Amino acid sequence: MEHTHTGVAHEQHGHDASTKGIWKTFWILLAITIFEVGLAFLHLETGIPPKLLLNSVFIGLTLLKAFFIVAEFMHLRNEIRNLIMTILVPLLLFIWFIIAFLADGDSWKKMRKDLSPGTPAPAVHVVNEEAHH
Amino acid sequence: MDTAVTAQKKWWSGGHSPFNLSYGKLMMWYFLMSDAFTFGALLISYGTIRFMSTSWPDPNEVFHSFPFVSHEAHLPLVFVSLMTFILIMSSVTMVLAVHAGHQRNRKDVVKWMIWTIIGGAAFLSCQAWEWMHLHELGAWWGRNPFANVDGTVASTNFTNFFFTITGFHGLHVTSGVILNIIILANVLKGTYEDRGHYEMVEKVGLYWHFVDLVWVFVFTCFYLL
Numbered sequence: 001m002e003h004t005h006t007g008v009a010h011e012q013h014g015h016d017a018s019t020k021g022i023w024k025t026f027w028i029l030l031a032i033t034i035f036e037v038g039l040a041f042l043h044l045e046t047g048i049p050p051k052l053l054l055n056s057v058f059i060g061l062t063l064l065k066a067f068f069i070v071a072e073f074m075h076l077r078n079e080i081r082n083l084i085m086t087i088l089v090p091l092l093l094f095i096w097f098i099i100a101f102l103a104d105g106d107s108w109k110k111m112r113k114d115l116s117p118g119t120p121a122p123a124v125h126v127v128n129e130e131a132h133h
Numbered sequence: 134m135d136t137a138v139t140a141q142k143k144w145w146s147g148g149h150s151p152f153n154l155s156y157g158k159l160m161m162w163y164f165l166m167s168d169a170f171t172f173g174a175l176l177i178s179y180g181t182i183r184f185m186s187t188s189w190p191d192p193n194e195v196f197h198s199f200p201f202v203s204h205e206a207h208l209p210l211v212f213v214s215l216m217t218f219i220l221i222m223s224s225v226t227m228v229l230a231v232h233a234g235h236q237r238n239r240k241d242v243v244k245w246m247i248w249t250i251i252g253g254a255a256f257l258s259c260q261a262w263e264w265m266h267l268h269e270l271g272a273w274w275g276r277n278p279f280a281n282v283d284g285t286v287a288s289t290n291f292t293n294f295f296f297t298i299t300g301f302h303g304l305h306v307t308s309g310v311i312l313n314i315i316i317l318a319n320v321l322k323g324t325y326e327d328r329g330h331y332e333m334v335e336k337v338g339l340y341w342h343f344v345d346l347v348w349v350f351v352f353t354c355f356y357l358l
Contacts, residue, residue, distance in 0.1 A: 018232060026225045030218070037214050040357055044193060044209065055358050062353040066346055073228050073342040082144055083152040087162055094173055101177045105184030 025072040032061050161336045165343045168305075172347050175301065176354055179294040188281035190291050192356050195272075195279050200262050213356045216259045217348065220306075223252025224345040231338045234331025239320060242334060246317040249341065253310040260303050264296070272296075295355060302351055305344045312337045 036058060043054050071077035076084060144151040152159055183189055193209035202208065226248040233241030271278035277292040316337045325331045 019229070022225060022228045022232065026221065029221050033214065033217055033221070036353075036357060037210050040193075040210055058353055058357045062349055065349045069224065069342055069346045069349065073224055073345070074339055080144070080153045083154055083159075083162070086152065087166060090166060091169065093170075097173065097177050098180070101181045102184050105181035108185045109187065 021072065025068050028068055029065055032065050036061055155332060157332065157336055158339070161339050165339060168343065169347075172298075172301070172350070175294075175298050176350060179298060179354065182290050182294065186288070186290065188283040188285055188287070190277075190279040190287050191282045192358075195267075195291075196263075196356060198266055210356060212259070212263065213352060216256055216263075217352050219252055219256045219259065220345050220348050223249050223256065224342055226252060227338045227341045231331075231335050234325070234334040237326070237331065239323075239326055242320050242331060243317065246313060246320060246334070250310055250313050250317065253306055253313065253341075257303065257306055257310065260299065260306075264299075267292075267295075298351060299355070302344070302347055305347065309337075309341050309344050312340065 039049070039054065039057065043049060043051070049057070076087065144153075150156075150159070154162075196213060197207050197209045198204060199206065199208050199212045226245045230242050230245035230249060233239075233245055267273075272292045272295075274293055274296050275289050277287050277289045279287055279291065281287045316333055319325060319333065320331070325333060
């Protein structure tokens, strides 16, 4: 089969360009991580950005990092379209999994609150007494 | 993957792989996809339980320690950032090993594989320290000494998920390090030099990057969110 490439002939040229690309990806990943940690500290110190926005940014940046690892480090970007599709299309199931299960968890919490008040068991406070009496 | 692709090429008419990839690499991709679903299932169940809970421990309160620094020091995210850096770095050395393999530069393959193994071992050491530290604080499967953010007593869900998922990831890192050592031994023996290509380095490299990829998600889910 003709796909048994051995890597002998190609990539003799462009050695530096390809190594440069690897390091560029590294710096991008590092910068994103530092940005995430910086943002987390900003939130701890000042409370901004608000938690919901913060978490959305974290998830967005996580997906961005995942893209760089898969596309550059795992070379998926340079594979042919057939392969990219056979890998990525099944992963679309995750969109449904995440929506369905998180919504399920949330509705369960609401059900317990509305249909069966008192569950989960009344909060036992460790830090300070709750003033509900 | 490196063959020139022309627009007219008929990928599905037989005679060659429609994925332009060797059998081994394709199967590694499919294995990783199934593994992605395993990790995905674990992380989604963690998310479900978290959405179901009225409150949850604050990761910045739980993970605030650093080796050789006093326990009173409040250093959230610092240690896990170091772990993330180590794993990204070892991914880079792995790509460099694959790259050297393309050029059939055996000496460089050996050098970068050794760095990758060192990176993996360093990551595992960090994780071992973190587990030991949490265990000393009383955290384990079925035991959770950390209070919820709102001051209430937390269930053991937090520690159960933390130890299960980071443990499963750590197991992957461990097997990755072992695979890397086997491949390194073969490189040193000259197996791939005789075979004419270093594709095994690429396959184990795919696995190693996947482990890094999973950590990116574990890092976000357990330490940032």
